[in-house]
Amino acid sequence: MTKQHSLAIIGPGKVGTAIAVAASKAGFTDITIAGRDIDKVHAAAQKVPGSKGRRITEAAHHADIVLLTVSDSEIELVCKQMTEELAFKKGTVLAHLSGALDSSVLKQAKEESGVYIASAHPMQTFPSLDAETPGEAAVPGAYWFLEGDAEAVVVLSELIEKLGGTVNAITSEGKAIYHAASVVACNYLSTLMDTAIGMMKQSNVDEDVAWKALKPLVFGTLNNIDQMGPEAALTGPIERGDVETITKHRHALDAMSVHERGLYSALGLRTVQLAMRKGAIDATVAEKLNVELKQIF
Structure with a gap:
């Protein structure tokens, strides 16, 4: 029978709390939550049946798996402080959940405490702690991307599978561009909708009417991308080679700020490439579209 690991969550924010609750629901019974803000620690622990709120050093020393769910800018500093306070047992699995950083930011703990290190990033967006939908609902079904020591990856893969996630390997060199991709797909989608x-x-x-009108268009497009991929799902004036419409857009955008014009131009130029790849337009039409789009910004 596989031993059930003890789990310490360092950082009781929205991600740490969501994972702690999800782990409890998945059958983990030895969960400790820790952080500098004692009120947040206790608030998170109250959401996890049987969990304990402890001091950071005590929580880490007790656990087989330590997850640092603090902000990216704090990961290396928190790891350094915990290492200097002798928080880790030899053989502990230590991981952070940053999308942009690799496991090397934890190397001090590996070198001085003998822990196995990794980065484990869930490609998912988590709602705030006071959101109507609980954060733990975002954990099952998430795709996780792991890199680090083989021993840590094995243990974390088992944990993630028990949480209902899917495990994928990634190289440390690929993490920054991987994270940039997730920013484009998630964060910039919010920016794109705000712009539209x-x-x-x-x-x-009216703003309320605008979103209600755009919503079926957006979700319909996402559904088409899901079914066919972005190339086949592409529609619109650029895909049709409609230079005249793009010219009208160019004149209308004169009234908009440099940000809107720049965004429309950049996305339009990228869409011309996609339309050519699809075979919807030829090089001659593409050049005419590019000329119009470059004049916008």
Whole structure:
């Protein structure tokens, strides 16, 4: 029978709390939550049946798996402080959940305490602690990307599978561009929607109506991408080679800020490439579109 690992969550924010609750629901019974803000630690522990709120050093020393769910800027510093306070047992699995950083930021703990280190990033967005939908609902089904010591990857893979996640390997060299991809898909989608709503408001459409009108278009596009991929799902004036419409857009965008114009131009130029790859337009039409799009910004 596989031994059930003890788990310490260092950082009782939205991600750490969500994973602690999800681990409890997955059957983990030895969960400790720790952090500098005692009130947040106790608030998180109250959401996890049977969990304990402890001091950081005590929590780490007790656990087989230590997850640092603090902000990226704090990971190396927290690891350094914990190492100097002799928080880790030899053979402990220590991982952070940053998407941009690799496991090397934990090397001091590996060299001085004999822990196995890794980075384990869930490609998922987690709601705030006071959101209507609980954060733990985002954990099952998430794709996790792991790199680090083989011993740590094995243990973390078992943990993630028990949480209902899917494990994928990634190289330390690939983490930054991988994280940039997730930022484009997640964070920039919010920016894109805000921009589209702002442009609708510029045409005297109420903000509430603007989103309600755009929503089925957005979700329909995402569904098409899911079913066919982005190339086959591409529609619109660039895909049709409609230079005249892009020219009208160019003139209309004169009233918008440099940010809207720059975004439309950059995405349009990238869309021309996608339309050519699809075979929807030829090089001659693509050049005409590019000329119009470059004049916008």
